[in-house]
Amino acid sequence: MENLIEFLSLSDPNVRYVVLGMVLLGICSGVVGSFTFLRKRALLGDAIAHSVLPGVCLAFMIGGTKNPLFLLVGATITGWLSLIVIDFISNRSRIKPDAAIGLVLSVFFGVGILLLTSIQGSGNAAQSGLDKFLFGKAASLIGSDVWVFGILCAVMTLVVILFFKEFKLLSFDPDFAHSIGLPIRLLEIVLATITVLTVAVGIQAVGVVLMSAMLITPAAAARYWTDKLFKMVILAAIFGAISGILGAYVSYTETAMPTGPWVIVVLSLIAFFSMLVAPKRGVWAQYVIQKRNQNKIHQENVLKLFYHIAEKGDQQFRAARSLDELLSRREFPTSILKRTLTALTKKELLDKVGNNQWKLTDEGEERGKRVVRLHRLWEVYLTKYLRIAPDHVHDDAEAMEHVITPELEAELDKLLDYPATDPHDSKIPR
Amino acid sequence: MIVNVPNPVIEVHDLTVIYNRKPALWDADFTIPKGKLVGIVGPNGAGKSTLIKAIMGLVPLSSGHAELFGKPLDEVRQKVSYVPQRESVDWDFPASALDVVLMGRYRHTGLFRRISKKDRNIAFECLKKVRMEAFANRQIAQLSGGQQQRVFLARALAQQADIYLMDEPFAGIDATTESAIVDLLFEMRSEGKTIMVVHHDLESAYEYFDWFVLLNTRLVACGPKEEVFTQDLLVETYGGKMNVLAKIGELIRENTFPVREDNSPLR
Known part of the structure; x- marks a missing residue:
């Protein structure tokens, strides 16, 4: 508890930098990643993340410094x-995009590792800590990093706000965007640039390997909660920020724990949670709907069963029936029948x-x-309009009887001119 | 058989499009007069979609060019509307029907600007025209195929253009939507709009359109339906390997329009 208060007060400047840096990065990758996600470019984000490593190494080899701005330029290039x-x-070969992404990712990353190894072997004292770009080291964020994060994050968010409707159209229907004369080439370049910049900023904190998760996961989680693009982008930013704070907190209380991976763990938990419990799209919501339909079907089948027993037998529609009598007339797992009877009562x-x-009320x-x-x-x-043989219509009707609404029923009745009997000469009860 | 007209609104010159060294469209050269409802007809892979994409500048041209109102596309974009194939987009996008129709107003709104109240009203009116106003706030994935197609048409209407190029608006839709779209197209024609529609059902084609572009990689024919929608030209378009042809023979007979100008009797 003390830990938490101390953490939240942000009195320790190191904590402040780490938390602020991670929150800014979370927001930024949530906002930018939403479009990467919607344009189905998730793998491209991964390729970019791996491809910035050689840039960082080259920038260091040329400049000999670990100035974040300088490394950022290399990464972006x-x-x-x-x-x-x-x-x-x-575009120019028979290789398909997915294979091209795979090729570029591994070749660029391989070159990056090669450069990194040779830098580490060079005995240059300044190089220590360069390997943090592999898995990230948020704890090493310092004041100047946060400034860079902050400015870039503000710029990129502003760009997304300015181009919001254009990016929306570009993500939904690029051909139409082109046809109305939007400068789609320019828009694509802007979007690609802010994606590359976000990745380049992020790798110091979470590393090249995990950066694509940072980009895609908040958007994927946010998509579960809303059908509005604007809300989705805001939610993605919030998820990014929350995971930034929680990740930093975990590594603050357990100093051996790295921040970046924990940020990703928290993000994954948020995504998993969203997948399970989100209204409408979530697994749980889908399950509940299915369950409700299932119960409705069971209940209607039991009511129908009471009716059938009377119709085929004693004509006593309100007579009491025992469990055994019901079971003898229609196959039901006993437990389900009991449950349904209780619910109907x-x-x-x-x-x-x-x-x-x-007995029926x-x-x-x-x-x-x-x-x-x-x-x-x-x-x-079915027999009259779809010309299906009378002995083939039962199963379909068995399902449709639970679906038809009163409006549809009225329409159906009118269309069929209020028939008195069904194709098997059973009376249609009114 | 290519009927050229004076003062065309659409003029296509020697248009050739090549995908992966294979010609998709070969030397198409024709003109379309104002106020016609034009059917682009031909077998699968005949370059029908490619033709309108080429006119809209969406695919690289290997040769030739297209002019609309006698000008290159860039000068008259506001007057031209393009309706892509419904399957060309992912409908599980976080947007409502109204959001999609509003996209037709983006060009009028301009870069960096927010959508105005006026644009919203126009978009809503367009949804009404396709009888979709009740679904304005529905997430687009929850619409049926026909409803999605109508949303696309509403978006095109929102552009308030004079030329409409539509890629398979009748593909995979219900009968209600089909008749709603046909009514709309007739209404647009009566307002003097020129509409080119990629279509692949020959039986309804004769009824819907009054001008035809028959395509089979190369241009087979272009002109008014009475002159172009003939058995000979359709056989040529479909390369004779078409079962529908038998039906078309009947159709032509039923509608008793001359197959050749000299009125030679059909067998």
């Missing part, structure tokens, strides 16, 4: 170069009378009758 090479290979569609006996009878009616109406429709 090779990052951009990788994009051009990928474009060139996929609770909804006052059934009355429980005596020991394990149930007014509304229950009406509902059971309706399901039977829909089933038979649909069978009439």
Whole structure:
């Protein structure tokens, strides 16, 4: 607890730099990465991330300093170069884009590692810490880094705001964007540049290997929560920022823990959580809908069963039926039937009378009758309009009886001219 | 059979497009008069989509050029609208139907500017014209194929252009949408708009369009339907390997329009 308060007060300048740096990076990669994600360029982000390594090494070899601005320039140049090479290979050869990305990624990264190894072997004292670009070392962020982060982040966010609707159109329908005369070449270059810059800024904190996760994961998580692009971008920025803070906190309390990987872990957890619980798109929401439909189907089938037993037998629609009688007329797993009977009793569609006996209520009878009616109406429709043989329509009607809305029912009834019987000569109950 | 017209609104000169050293469109050269509803017809891979993409400058040209209103495209872009194939975009994009229609106003809004109230009103009116106003705020992935196509048309209407180039607007849609689109196209024609539509159902083509471009990599014919939609030219377009041809023979007979100008009887 003390830890947390101390951390949140940001009184320690080192903590301040790390937290601020990670938050800025999180926001930036969330905003920029949203477009990378929507344009389905996730792998390209990975290729750029790996391709900035040789740039960093070359910049160091030429300049002999670890000045962040200087290394950034080197990173941006090779990052951009990788994009051009990928474009060139996929346009001018038979190699497809995915293979081109794979090729460029590994070749650039390989050259980067080669340069890094040779720098480390050179005995240059200033080189120590250059290997942090591989996996990142957020803890080493200092004041001047944060300034660079801050300015670049502000510039890039501003660019996205300015070009927001153009980027939106470019991501959704580039051909149309071109056709209305938007300068799409320019827009693509701007978007690519801010992506490369974000990656170049980020590698110091999270490293080339993890940077593409930083770019894609916030957007992927945000997409689960909203169908509005603007909200999605804001959410991605928030997710990026939160994971930045939490990652920094973990490595603050456990000094042996690295910040960058923890940021990614937190991001992954957010994405995983979003995937599970997001409304509508989430796995849980989908499950609930399925479950609800399943229950509705079971309940309607049971009501229908009461109706059928009476219709085929004693004509006593309100007679009490026992569990065994129900089970003898339709196959049901006993546990499901019991559960459904209880649910129907609770909804006052059934009355429980005596020991394990149930009978339909007014509304229950009406509902059971309706399901039977829909089933038979649909069978009439299938045989009459789709010319399906009467002995092939049952299964389809079995499913459709739960789907048809009252409006559709009225329309169907009118279309079929209020038929009295179904194709099997059973009466359609009204 | 290429009927050229004076004062065309669309003029295509020796247009050739080559993909991977294979010609997709070969020396197309024709003119289209104002206010016509033009069907671009031909077998699969005949270069129909390529033709309108080439006119819109979306694919690199190997030779030739296209002029709209007698000017290069860049000078008259505001008056030209392009409707891409529905499948060309990912509909699981975070946008509503209205958002997509608003994209048709971006050019009018200009770079860096926010969308104005007026643009919003125009976009909404356009959604009404395609009978989609009830779905304005619906996420586009939740629309049916036909509804998505209507959203695309509404976006084109929002551009308030004079020439419309549409790539397969009738592909994979329901009958309601098809008739809604046809009504809309007729209305647009009566307002003097020129509309070119890539179409692949020959049976409905004769009914919908009044001018035809018959394409099979090269231009087979271009002109008014009475002169161009003939059995000979259709056979030439489809290279004789088409079962539909038998049906077309019937169709031509049913509609009793002359197949040749000398009225030679059909077999």
